[in-house]
Amino acid sequence: MFIENIRLKNFRNHADSYLECGDKANIILGDNGEGKTNLLEAVSYISLTKSFYASNDSVIVNIGETIFQIEANMVSDNGIKTKIHIGYDLTTGEKVYSINNRRIEKFSSVIGKFPIVFLSPENSNITFGGPAERRKFLDLVLSQSNQTYFEDLSEYRKVVRHRNKILNDAKFHKNDPIALLEPWNEQLIRFGSRIMVRRRNFVNEFQEYIFSAYKKLVDLREVPSMEYEPSFKTGNSEKDEMVFENFKTEIDRKYKEELRLGSTLVGPHRDEISFKINGLELRKFASQGQHKTFFVALKIGEFFYLKERCRENPILLLDDVFSELDDNRAQQMLLLIENLNQTFITSTNFDIFDKVLSFGEKNKKVIVRNGKIAIS
Numbered sequence: 001m002f003i004e005n006i007r008l009k010n011f012r013n014h015a016d017s018y019l020e021c022g023d024k025a026n027i028i029l030g031d032n033g034e035g036k037t038n039l040l041e042a043v044s045y046i047s048l049t050k051s052f053y054a055s056n057d058s059v060i061v062n063i064g065e066t067i068f069q070i071e072a073n074m075v076s077d078n079g080i081k082t083k084i085h086i087g088y089d090l091t092t093g094e095k096v097y098s099i100n101n102r103r104i105e106k107f108s109s110v111i112g113k114f115p116i117v118f119l120s121p122e123n124s125n126i127t128f129g130g131p132a133e134r135r136k137f138l139d140l141v142l143s144q145s146n147q148t149y150f151e152d153l154s155e156y157r158k159v160v161r162h163r164n165k166i167l168n169d170a171k172f173h174k175n176d177p178i179a180l181l182e183p184w185n186e187q188l189i190r191f192g193s194r195i196m197v198r199r200r201n202f203v204n205e206f207q208e209y210i211f212s213a214y215k216k217l218v219d220l221r222e223v224p225s226m227e228y229e230p231s232f233k234t235g236n237s238e239k240d241e242m243v244f245e246n247f248k249t250e251i252d253r254k255y256k257e258e259l260r261l262g263s264t265l266v267g268p269h270r271d272e273i274s275f276k277i278n279g280l281e282l283r284k285f286a287s288q289g290q291h292k293t294f295f296v297a298l299k300i301g302e303f304f305y306l307k308e309r310c311r312e313n314p315i316l317l318l319d320d321v322f323s324e325l326d327d328n329r330a331q332q333m334l335l336l337i338e339n340l341n342q343t344f345i346t347s348t349n350f351d352i353f354d355k356v357l358s359f360g361e362k363n364k365k366v367i368v369r370n371g372k373i374a375i376s
């Protein structure tokens, strides 16, 4: 999959920007705050129907305007062209997503059609940060590769919110909400165990993807691995029903504590996924370099995983990744990704790319200044 061209209208600081894309590297240069990341954000709308940064569509609309629009022409790996149109109206709060002029009713059906892999220095928190960062990583890969997962996750989140509200109210009023909780418990267990089974299987499958990406980056004396650590014991059995059964038991066991704290303590929203090198936990024992390598291996693994599951080469978005690397590492990284698929790379460093890439039809270089794109 690649983007042939993309137009942004009143999208952040882009009043009207048009980019004819190269099908390999697209280098987006410019100083800080000029509108480079905003371009990548527009690509996330195409893929995920929303921003990977903002939780709210309204902040995207160019200040003083009421509607933002994105138009893009996509080409699939086997050459099929698709026209995308996305529009959001601030006054009504309505968002429209159309493919080939047909409006999509269920946004979840878009996710996974146009897969992306996104890298930025902030999401290197996947290896440094708390469990929420790693759950986010899993959720994004799984949502793109499995539509049911995405739908289950949305339902599950709603259930946790409802349940937390009931528990919190009960804590405040000092009453026993057991009858009120009953239907929510059932749903928590139903969606929660489906998510957990999917995550457990994913961690098993993904192992080899990290492994082969990692060995491309460093020598194999370092063996990376990943382990699924759910919030409660799911039993030694690999049987999916065990997750369901143990979930029930755990809800009962934690009931008093949940009441005391006024929130849901059991379920996949409290999962940990630990990363290891040679059996030692990355978070506690790894060097900066190992963190970086593991992170890049995760992302390359994600690329190949999505490529297989979505049956489409994902588009790579690299936001400001190169400013952090020395010249040598930057060149190595460029060579590594150059052959994967279409890539959008933002950078404030104008010099590093000319040494490695030749620009023309396949590789493009543009400069973004004050929300406008100029071909360099």
Ligand SMILES: Nc1ncnc2c1ncn2[C@@H]1O[C@H](COP(=O)(O)OP(=O)(O)O)[C@@H](O)[C@H]1O
Residues within 6 Å of the ligand: 011, 012, 013, 014, 030, 031, 032, 033, 034, 035, 036, 037, 038, 039, 059, 060, 061, 062, 063, 346
């Ligand atoms: N809704 C908006 N309307 C107009 N400008 C915006 C909006 N949201 C963000 N901006 C502007 O976009 C710029 C940041 O763009 P960004 O793509 O993050 O920059 P960078 O080139 O550093 O990646 C800032 O100047 C910010 O003021």
Ligand SMILES: [Mg+2]
Residues within 6 Å of the ligand: 033, 036, 037, 038, 319, 320, 346
């Ligand atoms: Mg930026």
